Structure formats: C-alpha cells, structure tokens
Amino acid sequence: MPPRTASDPxxxxxxxxxESGIADILVAYLQRDGMRTQRAVDGPSALRLFGQLRPDIVLLDIHLPGMDGVDVLKAIRSDSDTPVIMVTALADDVDKLLSLRMGADDYVVKPFSPAEVVARVRAVLRRTGARPAETRAAPIRVGRLVVDMxxxxxxxxxxxxxxxxxxxxxxxxxxxACLASQPRRCFSRSHLIETCLPESDALDRVIxxxxxxxxxxxxxxxxxxLIETVRSIGYRLWPGP
Incomplete structure (x- = not known):
C-alpha cells in the first residue's frame, strides 16, 4: 500500500x-468518523483484500460464507498484528474466548449500536496504534533473550x-514482551491481564x-x-547479574 499522505482522510x-445492510451501516458510520473503508463479503475475499491493502483495522464477522471468520482471524494472525474486532450474532462465551485467545482485539455482538462500534474501533486503534515502518523499533535484548516486537x-x-x-x-x-520491556520491574497480575489480555476477563490463575x-x-x-514470582504481587524478568 502506498505511503499515507496528509490528504488521506x-x-x-x-x-x-x-449482510449488506449491516455492512452499509458500518461503512457509513466509519466514513462519517473520517475513516477510509473497504468491504469483503466472504473469507477468501477478505484475505485477498487484507494482503493487498494492509488495512489499519479489520471488522470481521464470525459467520461468513466460504471461510469461517475465526479461520480468517487465524490466517491474519499468522503474519500480522493488525487489530481485529470480531462481530457475531451469537453471544456465545465459548466463541468469544476462542476468538480472543487467537488474538482478536475486541468483540461485539449483533444487534449493536453503530456509534458504539466506531467508538470501539477508535479505542482499539489508540491502544494498538502501529508505528510507521521507518521508525521500526530495535529488538529488546535481555541476556540471551531477544524479543522482536x-x-x-x-x-x-x-x-x-x-x-x-x-x-x-x-x-x-x-x-x-511486557516483562522484557522493563527487566527487574515487578508487574502485578492485574497489570499483566490489562496489558496482555485486555478483553478476556481473565482471572489471576489464568495468568x-x-x-x-x-x-x-x-x-x-x-x-x-529467567521469570521470577514476586509473592502476593506478580512477576518480573530477572536476567541475573
């Protein structure tokens, strides 16, 4: 995709x-909020457009013709950290946990408020905002461990x-990556949940x-x-002397 310019909306x-009616509404609200949009009606075309366009965020219905949305998510996550918000008509906790465990950034259930979806899109973009390629961060080196963000x-x-x-x-x-970002700092379990599993409602024992x-x-x-437990608090990465 060509570099973004100041004139890009x-x-x-x-x-x-x-479902064309739902897609029309989402596109209209996103564009009204100043975003550019592309549409796909099934899994194969979604992956084709994703590869061609490298969008900033994906709103992905779970139940799609041709390829299930969860399989599309898996394919996206195999080579990209692009934010993905899953959309479904079923308020099924099993589906929700499966999608989030595979790397979805948020989850909305139909029927939904289009304005709320746009707000969630903005929140996810703020939280996961990617750096331009020219400012690529150097890998983190902690002892013999290398973490490439x-x-x-x-x-x-x-x-x-x-x-x-x-x-x-x-x-x-x-x-x-969270622990390596500040070696020797103790991170609480609640901080790790909020940072690494922000939408999962995970308990301490899950961490x-x-x-x-x-x-x-x-x-x-x-x-x-390398990873130490700090009793009653959380965890830290301790690379030794």
Missing amino acids: GPLALVVED EAHGASTVDDDGTLHPLPLTLTEFRLL DSHLSKLRRKLQDAGQEG
Missing part, C-alpha cells in the same frame, strides 16, 4: 460482513549470534497458567529462572 478499515517473535541467542526461535503462543509472547507454560518453554531453551 484517515485509517483504513476493512469491513468483512456478508515488530516481527512478533522471541528467540534465544548463542555466543556466535545464532538465534533459536521460541514456540510461543500469542498470549505468551505478549507476556514475555499464572500462561506464565507457567512460558517458563517451561524458556527452561527448555536453556533460560531457566
């Missing part, structure tokens, strides 16, 4: 919705500089479970003891 939203991956590094990628889930990466799995993967990679 705003962020580009890809609306993936097979732009590539959305983490690795361990040998003495000769060889990187060994860690097989992390999205939530595990978010937790590790404990994710951290346990993350520790095990770090231990398998030769990084035992």
Whole structure:
C-alpha cells in the first residue's frame, strides 16, 4: 500500500460482513468518523483484500460464507498484528474466548449500536496504534533473550549470534514482551491481564497458567529462572547479574 499522505482522510478499515445492510451501516458510520473503508463479503475475499491493502483495522464477522471468520482471524494472525474486532450474532462465551485467545482485539455482538462500534474501533486503534515502518523499533535484548516486537517473535541467542526461535503462543509472547520491556520491574497480575489480555476477563490463575507454560518453554531453551514470582504481587524478568 502506498505511503499515507496528509490528504488521506484517515485509517483504513476493512469491513468483512456478508449482510449488506449491516455492512452499509458500518461503512457509513466509519466514513462519517473520517475513516477510509473497504468491504469483503466472504473469507477468501477478505484475505485477498487484507494482503493487498494492509488495512489499519479489520471488522470481521464470525459467520461468513466460504471461510469461517475465526479461520480468517487465524490466517491474519499468522503474519500480522493488525487489530481485529470480531462481530457475531451469537453471544456465545465459548466463541468469544476462542476468538480472543487467537488474538482478536475486541468483540461485539449483533444487534449493536453503530456509534458504539466506531467508538470501539477508535479505542482499539489508540491502544494498538502501529508505528510507521521507518521508525521500526530495535529488538529488546535481555541476556540471551531477544524479543522482536515488530516481527512478533522471541528467540534465544548463542555466543556466535545464532538465534533459536521460541514456540510461543500469542498470549505468551505478549507476556514475555511486557516483562522484557522493563527487566527487574515487578508487574502485578492485574497489570499483566490489562496489558496482555485486555478483553478476556481473565482471572489471576489464568495468568499464572500462561506464565507457567512460558517458563517451561524458556527452561527448555536453556533460560531457566529467567521469570521470577514476586509473592502476593506478580512477576518480573530477572536476567541475573
């Protein structure tokens, strides 16, 4: 996609919705709020447009012809951190948790207020606002751990500089990136939930479970003891002396 200029009306939203009436309303409200829009009516066309346009945010219906919205989300998350808001007619907690666990940034249930959807789009864009490519952040290095925020991956590094990628889930990466952003700082469980699982309504024990799995993967990679528990408070990344 060509670089954005000052004359561009705003962020580009890809609306993936097979019900034309709903899509029309969403597009109208988004454009009235100053955003650019593109539309897709099924999963395959959504992925094709996503690859061509690289939108700033995606509004993605779960129940689509040709390809389920959750599968579209999975395909998007395989190579991109673009914000995604899932839309569905079913207030089903299982679907909600599945989508959020796979990396959705928010979730709305039909029928909804179009104005509220626009407000959520703006909130997600503020929270996840991406930096321009020319200001690409350098990877975070903590001891033998390397966390690359732009590539959305983490690795361990040998003495000769060889990187060994860690097989992390999205939530595990978010937790590790948060801890690595300020080594030796203790992050409370509530802070980790708010930062890494903002829409999940997760309990403290859910964070404990994710951290346990993350520790095990770090231990398998030769990084035992890197994450410390601070009793009654939370966790910190402690790279040693």
